[in-house]
Amino acid sequence: MDLRKLKTLVDLVSESNISELEITEAEGKVRIVKTPPAPLQPAPVQYVTAPMPAPQTAPSGSGAEPAAAPVAAPSAKVIKSPMVGTFYRASSPGAQPFVEVGDSVKQGQPVCIVEAMKILNEIESDIDGVVKEILAENGQPVEYGQPLFVLE
Structure with missing residues (x-):
């Protein structure tokens, strides 16, 4: 079996739901087995109940205004990102966001998706x-650890 054909078969297995492929030809036999990825443990969502410190002001005369940092009220809780990735408010580009400002959120309710290494991780x-x-x-x-949502 030539190398191009073998590479095509390996690509086919890696891009599909096939976990194993075996082909027997006159030249020989090829068996390709895709090992399942280790199951991902959902990372716990972290939140903070302590107030965040007020932003520091620039010394007078510097001419630069500091960027305003979001400050949570003392009773607020912050949901932070449990991983590095890309933040999405909805399950697909045309879908409604999981939550909007003013929505009530219950424990275990999905609030967003963080995509990491082409895996969509639903954050609850x-x-x-x-x-x-x-x-x-x-x-x-x-x-x-980046703050994503402020809840009260």
Whole structure:
């Protein structure tokens, strides 16, 4: 079996739901086995109940205005990103967002998706509350521990 044909078969198996492929020809026998990826453990959603510190002001005379950082109220809880990836508010580009500002959120309810390494990870809230602010932009990269939502 020539190398191009073998590479085509390997690509076919890796891009499909096929886990094993065996082909027997006059020249010989080829068996391609795709090992399943290790199951991902859903990362727990982290939240903070302590107030965030006020942003520092620039020294007078510098002429630069500091960017306003979102400040959570003392009773607010922050849902943070459990991983590095791309933040999505909805399950697909044309779908309704999981939550909007003012929506009530129950524990275990999906609030967004973070795509990491071409895997869509549905992020669930582990607290009850009302969405007061959405801190991440749809389609933008997020870091581990970056605040995504403020709930009260």
